[in-house]
Amino acid sequence: MEVITIPGSLDGQSVDGFFDRVTEAPTGRALFDGRHVRWVDPNGMVGLLTGGAVAGERTGALPRLELPENPDVLGYLSRMGFFQEARSIFEFDDRVPRRSGGSSDVLLEITPVRANVDVHEVVNRVQSRSGAILASRLGYPAASVVQFSVILSEVCQNIIEHAESPGWVAAQAYNWSRRLGRWVVVISVMDLGRGFRGSLGSEHAARYGDRWSDATALEAAFLHGLTRFPDSGRGQGIQQIRRQVQRWNGAITIRSGSARIGQVPEWDDTPPLVDGLAPFPGAQISIVLPARAAGSPEGAG
Amino acid sequence: MSERPVDPIAIDVSDLLQKTVASLHSHLVTRPTGRAVRMAIEARLGETGEMSLSLIDLSEVTVLDFSCADEVVAKLVQRSQGPGGSGTFFVFRGVREPHRDQIEVVLSRQGLAAVAQTDEGRFELLGATTPAEAATWRVLEDRGLLAGEDVTEALPGRDGRDALERLVHRHLAFQSPITGRWHALSRLVSHLL
Numbered sequence: 426m427e428v429i430t431i432p433g434s435l436d437g438q439s440v441d442g443f444f445d446r447v448t449e450a451p452t453g454r455a456l457f458d459g460r461h462v463r464w465v466d467p468n469g470m471v472g473l474l475t476g477g478a479v480a481g482e483r484t485g486a487l488p489r490l491e492l493p494e495n496p497d498v499l500g501y502l503s504r505m506g507f508f509q510e511a512r513s514i515f516e517f518d519d520r521v522p523r524r525s526g527g528s529s530d531v532l533l534e535i536t537p538v539r540a541n542v543d544v545h546e547v548v549n550r551v552q553s554r555s556g557a558i559l560a561s562r563l564g565y566p567a568a569s570v571v572q573f574s575v576i577l578s579e580v581c582q583n584i585i586e587h588a589e590s591p592g593w594v595a596a597q598a599y600n601w602s603r604r605l606g607r608w609v610v611v612i613s614v615m616d617l618g619r620g621f622r623g624s625l626g627s628e629h630a631a632r633y634g635d636r637w638s639d640a641t642a643l644e645a646a647f648l649h650g651l652t653r654f655p656d657s658g659r660g661q662g663i664q665q666i667r668r669q670v671q672r673w674n675g676a677i678t679i680r681s682g683s684a685r686i687g688q689v690p691e692w693d694d695t696p697p698l699v700d701g702l703a704p705f706p707g708a709q710i711s712i713v714l715p716a717r718a719a720g721s722p723e724g725a726g
Numbered sequence: 727m728s729e730r731p732v733d734p735i736a737i738d739v740s741d742l743l744q745k746t747v748a749s750l751h752s753h754l755v756t757r758p759t760g761r762a763v764r765m766a767i768e769a770r771l772g773e774t775g776e777m778s779l780s781l782i783d784l785s786e787v788t789v790l791d792f793s794c795a796d797e798v799v800a801k802l803v804q805r806s807q808g809p810g811g812s813g814t815f816f817v818f819r820g821v822r823e824p825h826r827d828q829i830e831v832v833l834s835r836q837g838l839a840a841v842a843q844t845d846e847g848r849f850e851l852l853g854a855t856t857p858a859e860a861a862t863w864r865v866l867e868d869r870g871l872l873a874g875e876d877v878t879e880a881l882p883g884r885d886g887r888d889a890l891e892r893l894v895h896r897h898l899a900f901q902s903p904i905t906g907r908w909h910a911l912s913r914l915v916s917h918l919l
Binding site: 541544545549552568571572574575578582586657658659661662665 | 753759793796827831832835
């Protein structure tokens with residue numbers, strides 16, 4: 426078996442390195458060693474499912490997952506519905522804790538997105554529980570729950586319309602006391618589809634010529650709102666998500682293939698464009714929304 | 727003024743959403759949902775005459791995403807105008823703060839505009855308009871009705887009169903084919919509110 430060590434802290438900052446390891450691993454059956462995982466966030470959990478699915482598809486055999494030894498991490502994965510989704514992706518010991526009621530700071534457990542009905546389910550869930558968290562943890566106004574739902578609806582539709590492949594979404598509130606000194610909501614959406622380059626290629630690659638790449642495809646969609654559809658009403662989803670995230674002083678990054686593009690505020694030192702990553706299928710979107718700073722106007726972070 | 731040159735109909739989007747898409751879907755999200763609702767509205771409009779005025783009621787919709795705003799608002803407006811258009815005039819009711827941004831964005835992006843009730847008794851022009859169109863629409867909205875003899879006084883410059891023509895052409899104001907008078911759309915649907 427080819428061992429892929431899962432980082433002790435698997436989150437938005439370490440997930441690219443994890444994907445690189447998955448991509449660069451030899452083609453034998455994979456063993457994902459998660460025994461020493463101490464911390465995982467929505468990007469880590471959804472990323473682990475995505476990485477496992479990629480490894481399984483490449484080798485034709487279910488990879489094995491060594492579960493975290495830390496009972497808190499195991500319990501959290503269980504609460505977030507990780508094992509329910511992981512059963513079709515990994516082989517693992519059946520010693521997982523029974524799934525209990527969700528934590529009060531969970532906005533959305535790991536939810537598969539395969540069809541439009543799943544997007545409705547996502548919106549229904551966040552409508553019913555996110556208002557209190559957005560208000561109490563982030564200090565957002567009551568009406569923000571609608572904008573938050575719209576963000577989730579649009580990112581999930583991105584999977585269905587552009588990836589043409591299933592994916593997952595999850596969201597949770599955390600206290601980033603050391604990193605930011607504030608609460609944040611982390612949203613993660615990942616799929617295993619054809620990525621932005623694949624989605625836009627037939628319509629736009631010729632215009633870019635030799636420059637056409639994962640990075641230029643991401644720039645085309647993220648910065649310029651290009652889409653493969655000729656309809657002038659299309660291509661607004663990501664543009665409007667960016668705008669709303671900016672209003673809330675949040676960060677959004679999208680990895681697709683070998684590149685990651687982002688719109689980040691002053692509190693985040695993530696570079697706006699990273700190229701030359703190991704090629705990874707699909708698209709991986711991370712959104713971080715911070716609590717309003719004391720004294721900031723309504724709607725601003 | 728009692729003249730009502732068109733007989734407007736009211737369409738409750740929330741009700742259509744329940745009946746046409748699925749009773750489980752209470753929010754106006756995803757493009758296929760928006761498309762289904764738009765087609766149901768178009769079917770309802772198909773039963774009316776060649777020229778119609780429709781009050782599209784969004785009051786009971788909680789979440790409206792950009793995809794649905796494009797399908798239900800922008801595409802309805804787009805398809806009503808120009809040669810071969812449906813000839814329908816629209817007023818969108820219940821466009822409160824949570825929906826306003828989505829509707830403004832999808833209209834502006836495609837150079838469209840629509841009349842919307844944004845609060846109790848308050849109507850606004852949303853989307854892409856010129857300053858002259860916006861100013862002229864406001865004059866008509868405040869007065870409710872303009873007769874031919876009032877136009878010179880109400881819209882003294884050539885720009886205003888040109889803008890009034892464009893508002894009619896864009897289905898943002900109604901000109902009676904019988905009397906030639908211009909009507910604010912909000913007044914034509916006021917009995918339905």
